Amino acid sequence: MEFTRKNGQLLSRIATNDRHGENSPYFDGWKAYNKDPFHPAQNPDGVIQMGLAENQLCFDLIKKWILENPDASICTAEGVDKFKDIAIYQDYHGLKEFREAVAKFMGRVGGNRVTFDPNRIVMSGGATGANETVVFCLANPGDAFLVPSPYYAGFARDLRWRTGLEIVPVDCKSSNNFRITRAALEEAYEKAQRSNINVKGVILTNPSNPLGTILDRETMRSLVSFVDEKNIHLVCDEIYAATVFSSPRFISIAEIIQDMDCNRDLIHIVYSLSKDMGFPGFRVGIVYSFNDAVVHCARKMSSFGLVSSQTQYLLASMLSDEEFVGNFLRESSKRLARRHCVFTKGLEQVGISCLKSNGGLFFWMDMRPLLKEQTVQGELELWRVIISEVKLNVSPGSSFQCSEPGWFRVCFANMDDETVAVALERIRAFVLKGKEEDTPDQKSKRWHKKSLRLSFSSSRLYDESLMSPRMLSPHSPLMLSPHSPLVRART
Ligand SMILES: Cc1ncc(COP(=O)(O)O)c(C=O)c1O
Secondary structure (H helix, E strand, O other): OHHHHHHHHHOOHHHHOOOOOOOOHHHHHHHHHHHOEOEOOOEOOOEEEOOOOOOOOOHHHHHHHHHHOHHHOOOOOOOHHHHHHHHOOOOOOOOHHHHHHHHHHHHHHOOOOOOOOHHHEEEEEHHHHHHHHHHHHHOOOOOEEEEEEOOOOOHHHHOOOOOOOEEEEEEOOHHHOOOOOHHHHHHHHHHHHHOOOOEEEEEEEOOOOOOOOOOOHHHHHHHHHHHHHHOOEEEEEOOOOOOEOOOOOOOOHHHHHHOOOOOHHHEEEEEEOOOOOOOHHHOEEEEEEOOHHHHHHHHHHHHHOOOOHHHHHHHHHHHHOHHHHHHHHHHHHHHHHHHHHHHHHHHHHOOOEEOOOOEOOEEEEEOHHHOOOOOHHHHHHHHHHHHHHHOEEOEEHHHHOOOOOOEEEEEOOOOOHHHHHHHHHHHHHHHHHHHHOOOHHHHOOOHHHHHHHHHHOOOOOOOHHHHOOOOOOOOOOOOOOOOOHHHHOOO
16 A cells, blocks of 8 residues: 555656556456466366457468578578568668568458558557557547447456547447447537547547447448548457458458548558468557558557567468468468357357357357346446356456447457367356246246346455455556566457
8 A cells, every 4th residue: 555655646647547447347357267277178267368369370370481491580591591681670661571571462462452662661569559559649648539339348458548538439229230420420529529529530440349240332432521520530440350250341441532532641550460461469450541641650669569570480481472472371260260250150059149240250249138137237247257157267348348238248269179179068057047947937938037137146256356446456566477468458
């Protein structure tokens, strides 16, 4: 206590403010997992991590490429002659070959309908750094961005913490599959105006995190018209551009503005190789702006978060291998589709439905029928049961600012097939237990409520300490070992 108070006086406002957003169930789920992580042999009753948007389905393909191309890794006998050139200081524009390879890759991911200019590629420490850099370029502390909700939980931290930006949610509803409508945008914009909040733009993810859905052409055109009329910015986080496994296809905002009469200076893209290639540890983020001044400023800022030249060198080589990239993207989509199908069909069999989606590393599970009450409180009560009894770390919709309680984000690509089977079995058992314990006439319509009443009365149900906001952050160096998955991952 004394320590905290003293630090509060000694450290900066940024160091001590709580805009990092750690006090949310999203991160509490991580703590629960960290305390008791599932392992098939050593801890088969542990918590299964389903709150991590990581793509672990194609590492065999990457491994094969690395073994076949030893010169691309400069710390090998075949590559070491390049070591000195790469290890010395590099221009913060980035290696030319790297920018060219990334621009080409982004074009390919967008279906080769647009050409990206390598001179507009600005490096950053992951999409996390890229999003913050864009905000630093576009907004002053106290300004706001409209963000369609539900939105990526990390935005609370990435967009706001150090920049002083405010987020104004644009409320999207399940009644139209969470589509972003012009009416909702106008409503959020006007509400901000009435509160004297200066709206500088709209930021969204396409494909959506947490929904896994893809924006359609009409909605995108309407978004561009909206920002154009208001003379504000549009930032599209396209980090899941290639993480799409069935139709409709992904359309980049770059393609949309090609045939629109609009101010291109307002359009900016954030990209990263964390999801599409499954390299979150490499911290490769990209700011791609159509605005020369933003490119210029972001590039100057990029000195604070450059990608290691060793990584640039390796990726320049890998991404230029067109045959490999084509095969990787095809195979990745196939494996994601299969995994998504296994999960959602398995849930369907026990009566749990999900929002129809075809992208991302997660799906949006509808647990509204299982809520004791249709409130955030009801949602969090169910979530605690799922964490502490079913032992699955899924993320509650409220941590994505979803205005309708009862939705949960479930990540499906960060585990092996055996773990999937265990996770599905646990959900099945949980749901069936509820059904069995119901009286016959309740069985048909109200089994879920009974199930929850029983679960909530369980003594193991709710570990207060797990939820205490006073607990150390999941990223706290005091709390975790360096090998903890909480230290290594954040999404
Ligand atoms: C929409 C979105 N943006 C940004 C990020 C951060 O990505 P990175 O690991 O590249 O910083 C994530 C990670 O989950 C994300 O889902």
